[in-house]
Amino acid sequence: MEYEEEKLTEGLVLAKTRAVDLDGVTKLNFWGSEISDISVVRSMPNLEVCSVSVNSISTLRDFARCHQLTELYIRKNKIETLSEIFYLKNLSRLRNLWLADNPCAERKNYRATVLRTLPTLQKLDNIVVTDEDRKDAEENGDLLTPPEDLEEVLNEEDQPTENGGEEGGIEGETNNKPPGPGEESSKQRNKPPDDASPATKPKPPPVKPKQSLLDPVTLSWEETNKIREELGLKPLPFEKITTSKPVQKPTEKSRNAHVLQAVLILIRELDKDSLEIVNSATQKMLHSGDT
Numbered sequence: 418m419e420y421e422e423e424k425l426t427e428g429l430v431l432a433k434t435r436a437v438d439l440d441g442v443t444k445l446n447f448w449g450s451e452i453s454d455i456s457v458v459r460s461m462p463n464l465e466v467c468s469v470s471v472n473s474i475s476t477l478r479d480f481a482r483c484h485q486l487t488e489l490y491i492r493k494n495k496i497e498t499l500s501e502i503f504y505l506k507n508l509s510r511l512r513n514l515w516l517a518d519n520p521c522a523e524r525k526n527y528r529a530t531v532l533r534t535l536p537t538l539q540k541l542d543n544i545v546v547t548d549e550d551r552k553d554a555e556e557n558g559d560l561l562t563p564p565e566d567l568e569e570v571l572n573e574e575d576q577p578t579e580n581g582g583e584e585g586g587i588e589g590e591t592n593n594k595p596p597g598p599g600e601e602s603s604k605q606r607n608k609p610p611d612d613a614s615p616a617t618k619p620k621p622p623p624v625k626p627k628q629s630l631l632d633p634v635t636l637s638w639e640e641t642n643k644i645r646e647e648l649g650l651k652p653l654p655f656e657k658i659t660t661s662k663p664v665q666k667p668t669e670k671s672r673n674a675h676v677l678q679a680v681l682i683l684i685r686e687l688d689k690d691s692l693e694i695v696n697s698a699t700q701k702m703l704h705s706g707d708t
Contacts (some may be wrong), residue, residue, distance in 0.1 A: 423473060427642070430461075434678050437653065443485075447472070450682055453495075455479050470515065477504040481570045488513040492542070492623050502534050503563045507571060509537065517542040526559050528689035533558025 425447060429440060439460045446468045447455075454475040458464060468490040475495045480486060481504040489511065496519040505511055514535065516522055522542075524530075531541060532554035564570075637666045687695065695708045697698055 425450075425452045425457050427457055427460070429679050429682065430457060433683060435651065445469070447682065448490075450594045458483060465510075467491075477501040478564075478566075478570055480504060481507070481571075484508060484510070491519075492516060493518040495519070499524055499527065499530060500561045500564055502531060503561065503567050504570065505535060511535070511537065512539040514538055514540075515542055526557055529554045529556075529558040529559065531558075534561055540588050541649055 429447075430436075430439065430442060430445065432444050433447070434445065439457070440463060442461045443463050444466045445458070445461070445464060448468050449471040450469075451472065452469070453475065455469060455474060456479050458467065458479050459482060461483060463485050465485050466488045467480070467486065469481075470490050471493045473495050474491060475497065477496065478501070480489065480630070484507070486508050487510045489505070490513075491517045496516070499521040501512075501521065502516070505514070514531070516531065521527075528541060528550070532538060532546060532550055534550065536554070541550075684692070684695065
């Protein structure tokens with residue numbers, strides 16, 4: 418079955434890991450989940466172990482700022498060029514990388530080249546790195562050309578999860594530009610007169626709420642806990658999941674698609690007896706017309 422989207426969302430991550438927020442996620446396992454977009458990991462500063470093998474991921478760019486990452490399992494994906502490993506070069510804690518069965522692993526001197534670029538690895542493709550491997554890497558490993566956007570990716574600021582960093586974009590760059598001769602800065606133009614009373618001071622324009630770039634569908638507290646209860650997960654407390662930031666109400670079709678994706682992923686963790694219970698409950702709902 419094909420999902421409506423192939424993007425790993427914040428909602429799916431929290432449902433699977435049972436974490437309160439993305440900062441609390443240290444281990445992530447979405448093996449064989451038909452995903453291609455994992456940009457949500459950019460908002461996981463404490464991620465240590467990540468397993469996303471057997472998917473459709475084509476870049477390692479999103480892991481560039483996961484500085485706590487120690488193990489990355491990403492075999493059987495669609496990473497074409499070996500220069501993608503440059504995005505992992507600043508991850509000083511990374512010790513275990515499984516990159517086999519990607520197109521980039523088919524090139525000559527693959528193992529020696531990876532170890533030359535990432536010399537701190539202790540295990541590559543489930544094989545312990547030996548002193549002989551390191552010597553071979555120094556002698557026979559190829560010198561790769563870094564991706565063109567490498568410096569930009571490594572130096573980019575952490576993006577806010579909810580508001581999408583709108584205020585720090587093009588408008589922010591314009592406001593920081595020094596005024597030319599005879600020009601007023603934007604702050605001077607917008608500054609009210611000194612004798613203006615609080616009642617006459619101009620009000621700031623309303624900020625249009627934006628949905629999270631990492632989670633296109635935001636579920637309410639009741640909806641979230643209803644899904645978690647049906648899947649046998651512990652409900653989250655109200656104060657941990659509510660937010661003062663307004664969000665757009667998702668359409669029923671879009672919400673159902675994401676709920677279905679979460680169920681299909683989480684159901685793989687159930688044993689045979691639990692699956693029988695799920696099957697029985699599903700049959701009852703189908704016959705009663707509740708769905």
